[in-house]
Amino acid sequence: MSKTLPSRPLDEFDRSILRIIQKDNKMPQRQIAELVNLSAAAVQRRIASMEKAGIITGNVAIVNVNAVQMNITAMVEVHLKDERIDTVDNAKKLFHSASEVQQCYYVTGGISFILIIVTSDMKAYEEITRRLFAQNDSVGSYRSLIALDRVKSGNEIIIS
Template sequence: MSRPRASGERRLDSFDRAILRILQRDNKTPQREIAGAVNLSAAAVQRRIAAMEAAGIIERNIAIVDTRALGMTITAIVEVHLTDERPPTVDGAKALFLAAPEVQQCYYVTGGISFVLVIVAGDMIEYEAISRRLFADNDAVASFRSLIALNRVKTGAEIRIA
């Protein structure tokens, strides 16, 4: 099984960048519409999108869901300090956080904090159970701090493409 090439192995030209800008706003934009916007044929757009997917530049296509529509009213940003930064400790934490469906985003970071997580929950009772399971009852976690979001000002994954 071959693994996808690293995104740095394919150079992006101005057409690729224009296509990516459109796809980031709405990845369901018809290819003929993209083609018209970037002055290429629909077939050329399709080939370029397929090549960017194969190269790992486009990692995946997702839907951003309004968590409130699912009754997920709590969004917590959590700073996690591990007991140590040895590979087995870090790898165990990564695996735990990756497997937890409540964890929407997880970043292994520098600056005195081990991880920053974004977690969603239905209510504070549910969040307490999640925080106990992932942090308080976890011997690898030295401490954690929860920041509860008051308002979701911006979400999405759009990256500025020059």
């Protein structure tokens, strides 16, 4: 599930386009073209090329979790019982397939995974923790940190 590196280098025009579309991917390409001093056709070709190269991996809508009653956000530290390849790969598959898991990182530092989980309420959160952790023989322990406030969230990557 790891990503391969982009197959082409980024120049300053590509970087400028990426900075713009990360903030608003619905901005008309003619407007992007004006901002980066290229033609709209050139912007369209560059965006298509970055998509084909795997630099742009998708276009998504960022949903306000409060508007859809997803009131609980938890950061979960997961410790696996062992770090054997099959144990780690099975955990990756399980966490990847769980729709409540918004983000999942396989990490170093004494913790196996960090997950960001979003649910409607504590009852739903309890169910997901039972399914993913408590009933999972590969999980040695887990610790939940429940968010009090979303100070900053989103997927924007700083393109320098």
